[in-house]
Amino acid sequence: MNLLYINRPNFDYIQDFIYTGLISVLGKEQVIEYPWNFKYHVNHRPYPKNIGLVTGNFFGSLFSKVDFKNIDAVILSSCHPFNMQKYLEIMDKIDTNVPRIFLDGGDFPEVAGDLSRLGGEEIYQEIIKKRPFDLIFKREYLLNKSYEANVHSLPLCFNLKHLPSKQTSNYKYDVAFWAVETAPIRTKSLELLENKFDCKSNGTVRNQVMSKYKRKGTFYLEELQSCKIGLNFRGGGWDTLRYWELAALGCFMISQRPQIKIDNNFIEGEEIIYCKDDLSDLIELCNYYLEHEEERKRIGSNAQKRLKKHHSNIARARFIIEKIEALQND
Missing domain, CATH: 3.40.50.2000 (Glycogen Phosphorylase B;)
Known part of the structure; x- marks a missing residue:
């Protein structure tokens, strides 16, 4: 399974934990970060700023090119306008049948709710109008709130x-x-x-x-x-x-x-x-x-x-992979 992982260069709990978990489960060649993220390859900050670090693939990742036609699933890894914009720029390069996954690691209980304070709501609306997400994983999945059937709980974890x-x-x-x-x-x-x-x-x-x-x-x-x-x-x-x-x-x-x-x-x-x-x-x-x-x-x-x-990062990654595979086999 080749996963395109749309990320941002700033520290982000859910984004970074899931990145390392996916690498551990699928391998470095199957998780394609976009854009290239320096902090995933160089240990330049102490814990917890380095939770996305994966050693041993610096040059291989730096000079690799993304083949947008050879992607099995796309993961938008953060509820942040930077990620939204990067995804919007390339989403038309990806076959429309490829599953789209959104990791909403924000503090607000609504899906993509953090964009109301960060900006980027209009980008999100443009994205879901062109191609809605097949799966959404929500950190702040409230017990007393109703969500759509394709929204799943994804709390934090530990590496x-x-x-x-x-x-x-x-x-x-x-x-x-x-x-x-x-x-x-x-x-x-x-x-x-x-x-x-x-x-x-x-x-x-x-x-x-x-x-x-x-x-x-x-x-x-x-x-x-x-x-x-x-x-x-x-x-x-x-x-x-x-x-x-x-x-x-x-x-x-x-x-x-x-x-x-x-x-x-x-x-x-x-x-x-x-x-x-x-x-x-x-x-x-x-x-x-x-x-x-x-x-x-x-x-x-x-x-x-x-x-x-x-509740390790690997357990969280396996949960996401299971949901993607179930979607592909449906």
């Missing part, structure tokens, strides 16, 4: 290649939530926590600024792994990378319950603990699991096992 080389058993922090206040629940949680446990000393405080973070790259993941309890609350959307990072690291997680569709989600009480939406039980839950180490470790370990099986 296991980015796990720290050693899994730590030495905990440095009790309870941590290092995050900027992009949603009211984040502010409320930080207000509750700031003078509890070791939160203030470990940086779980109000008014954090991402550009001033000292925990970056692999060191950030090592620090996250060093937490007895890692917390997760929604940001601009329900789906957060933290939700998947904590599980990938085997870290015990207390989270707000995501209101998006997640197939094979973590099992409450066995692999994750959900707090109440008003956070009225958050401190109580933290106290309980700080005192029950074995239970805490077991839940973290169980979450890690589920993530490796169902």
